[in-house]
Amino acid sequence: MTLSPSPGEALAASGVTIREAGPDDAVSGVAPRWVALPETTGEVAALMRVAAEQSLTVVPVGGGTKLHWGPPPTRCDLLLDTCCLNQILEHVAGDLVVRAQAGVTTEALAAALAGAGQQLALDVPVDGATIGGTLAAGTAGPRRLRYGTARDLLIGITVVLADGTVARSGGKVVKNVAGYDLGKLFTGSQGTLGVIAEATFRLHPLPASRAWITTTVPDLRALPDIAVIAGSQLEPSALEIDRPDLHGPLTLAALVEGVAADERAKAMGELMGEARIGSEPPVWWGRLPGEEFLLELRVPPGAAVPALAAVLRTAEEAGDLPVRVRGSIASSIIQLALPPDTSPPTAEIFVSALRSGLAPHGGRLVVWTAPPEAASRLDRWGHVGAATLMRRVKERFDPEGRMSPGRLVGEAPPAAPRRVRSERS
Numbered sequence: 059m060t061l062s063p064s065p066g067e068a069l070a071a072s073g074v075t076i077r078e079a080g081p082d083d084a085v086s087g088v089a090p091r092w093v094a095l096p097e098t099t100g101e102v103a104a105l106m107r108v109a110a111e112q113s114l115t116v117v118p119v120g121g122g123t124k125l126h127w128g129p130p131p132t133r134c135d136l137l138l139d140t141c142c143l144n145q146i147l148e149h150v151a152g153d154l155v156v157r158a159q160a161g162v163t164t165e166a167l168a169a170a171l172a173g174a175g176q177q178l179a180l181d182v183p184v185d186g187a188t189i190g191g192t193l194a195a196g197t198a199g200p201r202r203l204r205y206g207t208a209r210d211l212l213i214g215i216t217v218v219l220a221d222g223t224v225a226r227s228g229g230k231v232v233k234n235v236a237g238y239d240l241g242k243l244f245t246g247s248q249g250t251l252g253v254i255a256e257a258t259f260r261l262h263p264l265p266a267s268r269a270w271i272t273t274t275v276p277d278l279r280a281l282p283d284i285a286v287i288a289g290s291q292l293e294p295s296a297l298e299i300d301r302p303d304l305h306g307p308l309t310l311a312a313l314v315e316g317v318a319a320d321e322r323a324k325a326m327g328e329l330m331g332e333a334r335i336g337s338e339p340p341v342w343w344g345r346l347p348g349e350e351f352l353l354e355l356r357v358p359p360g361a362a363v364p365a366l367a368a369v370l371r372t373a374e375e376a377g378d379l380p381v382r383v384r385g386s387i388a389s390s391i392i393q394l395a396l397p398p399d400t401s402p403p404t405a406e407i408f409v410s411a412l413r414s415g416l417a418p419h420g421g422r423l424v425v426w427t428a429p430p431e432a433a434s435r436l437d438r439w440g441h442v443g444a445a446t447l448m449r450r451v452k453e454r455f456d457p458e459g460r461m462s463p464g465r466l467v468g469e470a471p472p473a474a475p476r477r478v479r480s481e482r483s
Contacts, residue, residue: 090136115461115462117131121191144163161188181199200343213260216254220456225240243455272334273309284363287312295314301383304374369394380397
């Protein structure tokens, strides 16, 4: 009688580098059993086929900078690390296009493109982030106002699905797989649909010059007209706010790039009031206000100021909770940082009350990170209007629920997949 291989033996036979997981490999406190280090799309596919055969759950990881965002997985058998998928495969400078493996860091890509006077116009808020991780988390920084987000700059993607199928869309492929726009689906998917293996992006020339314009006002009522500034012919690339203290002043900063940046900066300064102009960004520019207890609110265009008023009002009602506020006011995407020692009851009251306060403005509040005790009491997502559609997509791409189970936006924790057989079975 021939015994079928154990999960560990099957993974080892895939030809991919596999190691036992250690304490540093835990995903939001959930420890995997193995870590895989594939180097090609073919190796990722081989791993996923073994995982499907062995009913293993899989969590992809890039730089690990945002792996703690969102809820922990309900189970993680195999951590699929893309660090060795680190090659820039193609750079067609004349067409302003680059194709890279998912594990390439944004810093490495920027350095390679700079030699040709080009850039991927994303401002990633955390150092060490990878291309695949940035797409999976759906992050974008200040310059989204001018250039858009990762999904706007993405023109092609290669992914490996839960059963090991390699799927491609966009770029040189005319027809999308099964009618799906994989780029849009996988951007922000948090590793719940499959593994991003390669991505192709549209590039932009590096600007000849840049200038930052900053002004400080005592409160929201003293802000200049954001819509006028954002829509002006001065074409700001970004418009950001920072308020580190609940009752302190608020800083508004704008970025202008390219032709005649200095002259445009002076004109922008006149729009913004008493402004300062410099060639370097403020120290807080493009950075998160905090990482241990991070929330994000998104509202329709033009609703950022009343939404911020709701934030400050709710914080005052919660006992002057010292909320740090930072983000893209023109794009209506704002990050909030609560003190890590905020009591779970206070955090729960604040989140619930703020969601109610944002509702009249069409806003949503997401809890990205939180200390464990508070996280266990908080509704991470709030109401997600597209939750039903997202579950259907999940069922189509990952019917067994093995990809980052429990981490889909709006997903109720699923029943645990069948347990892994013991190495001795």
